[in-house]
Amino acid sequence: MWTLALKTLLEDRGKLLTALVGVVFAVVLVNVQGGLFVGLIRKASLLVDNGEADVWVGHRHMHNVDFPRDIPRRWVHRVRAVPGVAQAEPYIIGHSVMTLPDGGFEPVLVVGSDPASLLGNAWRIVEGRSDDIRKPDGVIIDVCDADKIGHPQVGDLREIGGQRARIVAQSEGILGFLVTPYVFTTLERAAGYLQKPADKCSYFVVTLVPGANAADVCRDIKQCLPEVEACTRDEYAGWSIDYWLKRTGLGISFGAATLLGLAVGLVIVAQTLYASVLDRITEYAALKAIGATDRQIFTILSSQAVAMALVGSLVGLMVVFASQSLMSNPRAPIVVPWWLSFGSVTLVLIICLAAAAAPYLRIRRVDPAMVLQS
Amino acid sequence: MPHNAPTPILVDALSKAYGRGTTITPVLRDITFTVDRGEWVFLVGPSGSGKTTLLSILGCVLSPDQGRVEVLGHDVRRLDPHAASQLRLRHMGFIFQRFHLIRGLTAQENVCVPLTLQGVPEAAARRRAAELLDAVALADHRNKNVRKLSVGQCQRVALARALVTNPDLILADEPTASLDGQHGHAAMQLLRDLTARTGATVIVVTHDPRIQSFADRVLTLENGCLCSGEQPADRPDNDDSTAADSTAADSTLSESNAAEPATRRDSELQPILSLG
Ligand SMILES: Nc1ncnc2c1ncn2[C@@H]1O[C@H](COP(=O)(O)OP(=O)(O)OP(=O)(O)O)[C@@H](O)[C@H]1O
Numbered sequence: 074m075w076t077l078a079l080k081t082l083l084e085d086r087g088k089l090l091t092a093l094v095g096v097v098f099a100v101v102l103v104n105v106q107g108g109l110f111v112g113l114i115r116k117a118s119l120l121v122d123n124g125e126a127d128v129w130v131g132h133r134h135m136h137n138v139d140f141p142r143d144i145p146r147r148w149v150h151r152v153r154a155v156p157g158v159a160q161a162e163p164y165i166i167g168h169s170v171m172t173l174p175d176g177g178f179e180p181v182l183v184v185g186s187d188p189a190s191l192l193g194n195a196w197r198i199v200e201g202r203s204d205d206i207r208k209p210d211g212v213i214i215d216v217c218d219a220d221k222i223g224h225p226q227v228g229d230l231r232e233i234g235g236q237r238a239r240i241v242a243q244s245e246g247i248l249g250f251l252v253t254p255y256v257f258t259t260l261e262r263a264a265g266y267l268q269k270p271a272d273k274c275s276y277f278v279v280t281l282v283p284g285a286n287a288a289d290v291c292r293d294i295k296q297c298l299p300e301v302e303a304c305t306r307d308e309y310a311g312w313s314i315d316y317w318l319k320r321t322g323l324g325i326s327f328g329a330a331t332l333l334g335l336a337v338g339l340v341i342v343a344q345t346l347y348a349s350v351l352d353r354i355t356e357y358a359a360l361k362a363i364g365a366t367d368r369q370i371f372t373i374l375s376s377q378a379v380a381m382a383l384v385g386s387l388v389g390l391m392v393v394f395a396s397q398s399l400m401s402n403p404r405a406p407i408v409v410p411w412w413l414s415f416g417s418v419t420l421v422l423i424i425c426l427a428a429a430a431a432p433y434l435r436i437r438r439v440d441p442a443m444v445l446q447s
Numbered sequence: 448m449p450h451n452a453p454t455p456i457l458v459d460a461l462s463k464a465y466g467r468g469t470t471i472t473p474v475l476r477d478i479t480f481t482v483d484r485g486e487w488v489f490l491v492g493p494s495g496s497g498k499t500t501l502l503s504i505l506g507c508v509l510s511p512d513q514g515r516v517e518v519l520g521h522d523v524r525r526l527d528p529h530a531a532s533q534l535r536l537r538h539m540g541f542i543f544q545r546f547h548l549i550r551g552l553t554a555q556e557n558v559c560v561p562l563t564l565q566g567v568p569e570a571a572a573r574r575r576a577a578e579l580l581d582a583v584a585l586a587d588h589r590n591k592n593v594r595k596l597s598v599g600q601c602q603r604v605a606l607a608r609a610l611v612t613n614p615d616l617i618l619a620d621e622p623t624a625s626l627d628g629q630h631g632h633a634a635m636q637l638l639r640d641l642t643a644r645t646g647a648t649v650i651v652v653t654h655d656p657r658i659q660s661f662a663d664r665v666l667t668l669e670n671g672c673l674c675s676g677e678q679p680a681d682r683p684d685n686d687d688s689t690a691a692d693s694t695a696a697d698s699t700l701s702e703s704n705a706a707e708p709a710t711r712r713d714s715e716l717q718p719i720l721s722l723g
């Protein structure tokens with residue numbers, strides 16, 4: 074039956090190509106759109122995903138990593154006392170303004186980490202070293218933000234919150250969901266740039282001893298410090314993403330575009346399958362006259378649909394990964410997680426099977442007597 | 448096939464009309480006849496006389512309005528569509544006027560189709576199909592796309608496809624209409640050779656007087672009625688009376704067919720018979 078299905082499919086090469094284009098189109102659209110979306114939304118949890126903290130402790134109502142509220146620094150001792158905690162350090166994130174040499178200014182997001190452990194400091198350093206923030210006035214900025222802050226070189230000076238800042242290293246690709254550049258520095262210097270009282274910080278970033286259960290540790294922290302929220306890395310990443318999803322409706326617009334792509338793919342595949350069935354209607358009628366059951370006809374059609382879906386998906390995914398490696402950049406990263414590819418292929422498979430339904434129903438109505446009458 | 452096999456075809460007072468309401472057109476009226484096992488019956492008659500309709504009813508693709516029709520022991524009015532398609536698949540072979548081979552498949556794959564539908568494993572189906580293609584002298588064209596075959600070759604593929612399941616009943620609608628006289632005759636000869644040992648019953652609808660010499664009996668339909676001359680009661684056992692309306696050349700052909708030595712058939716059938 075497979076031979077029959079596939080060979081007849083291959084025979085109508087023009088139609089097959091059209092259908093494949095439809096499938097490829099749908100797969101590429103879903104994956105690239107979805108990949109852009111995932112890439113964009115993942116920026117919302119960039120600091121959480123890339124910082125080494127296993128657990129984040131912060132204000133009881135914390136909901137987005139970039140918008141924290143102060144907590145007393147001295148509580149860190151109580152966090153350190155919780156079993157399972159290997160390391161807990163205060164961490165500061167806050168908004169300030171950088172003054173540029175030409176007199177302009179740029180809002181920045183200052184990130185201050187503990188200078189000893191450097192927990193939560195910048196990563197992916199391309200110039201200088203991450204521990205250079207220990208140098209006087211040392212800050213790390215991202216090369217991708219260079220145009221916003223007057224293309225500084227390592228060693229150049231800027232002013233943040235009215236205080237001196239010297240670029241000591243540069244990272245590449247630390248771009249947040251906000252278009253505000255991140256500036257990484259030490260805890261104390263960050264407090265200075267943000268005019269934050271020395272006894273306050275934004276979070277405690279916590280690492281665990283090997284084998285400790287993050288959820289249990291969070292629960293224990295909240296028990297001994299009822300005034301704080303404590304959550305795992307994944308949880309806080311999720312909250313930060315939800316914050317933007319819910320407030321911007323981004324998901325809906327991306328989702329709608331993706332659905333539209335799927336719909337177009339469906340129409341193309343359905344239309345092609347239908348046309349090729351119409352083209353062969355007497356052959357199908359002959360098959361029915363010979364004794365093919367409806368189930369066998371369905372097997373033929375669904376094999377064709379599945380074959381188109383799989384081949385189209387394969388080509389589509391190749392296009393996706395090609396365009397990902399060509400077009401993805403820190404500004405507009407295309408992040409295609411496995412579940413997106415897998416999901417899109419599954420969806421396309423379902424769509425193709427659904428597309429086989431119309432021609433199937435058409436053949437069901439065919440009277441095998443017609444082959445004799447023609 | 449068991450000896451107590453039922454009469455292949457039994458038609459009693461069959462009527463059929465198309466359309467409904469005020470536009471009913473009767474097509475077949477009060478048709479009665481039987482066909483014996485192994486008999487070759489030709490349906491002839493003017494265009495629109497209902498030959499194809501009758502053949503469709505015998506092939507269980509159309510149901511009669513009135514009367515009793517038994518095909519291979521089954522009352523066709525009691526067959527549900529699935530049972531009917533199984534009956535066709537396992538016991539009938541169809542030869543269509545336009546062959547209706549499946550484009551894109553090779554000759555061999557086309558012949559395999561009924562076996563595939565029966566669920567015969569691919570390898571066995573291909574072997575059997577190859578044997579039949581041998582028998583219809585298409586061994587060399589086995590792997591050719593049927594698009595690339597000539598009309599005569601296509602007809603032989605269609606023949607092989609109809610015979611590949613060893614059917615008890617073969618139904619052919621204008622099997623030679625797309626062929627010239629010589630090829631038409633050859634195709635019928637081939638069909639006769641191939642069915643000689645299986646003893647299949649053959650019903651042929653035809654306009655073609657040149658092949659009527661192959662018939663054991665000719666039924667003439669006119670305006671939906673069987674002409675009395677060919678009622679089963681006075682079925683001629685000799686070919687002469689039916690061949691009377693064909694040309695002189697054909698009647699000599701028919702005689703030579705009848706006198707054809709069995710040895711030649713046997714040699715052509717060797718591959719099929721080896722199947723057991
Ligand atoms: N599906 C149908 N609906 C309505 N009328 C039909 C249908 N099929 C056939 N007819 C009519 O029934 C009559 C008999 O048709 P049928 O095809 O059986 O004739 P035929 O003897 O095979 O003719 P031909 O020699 O031209 O093939 C014709 O008048 C035809 O127009």
Ligand SMILES: [Mg+2]
Binds near residue numbers: 498500
């Ligand atoms: Mg006809």
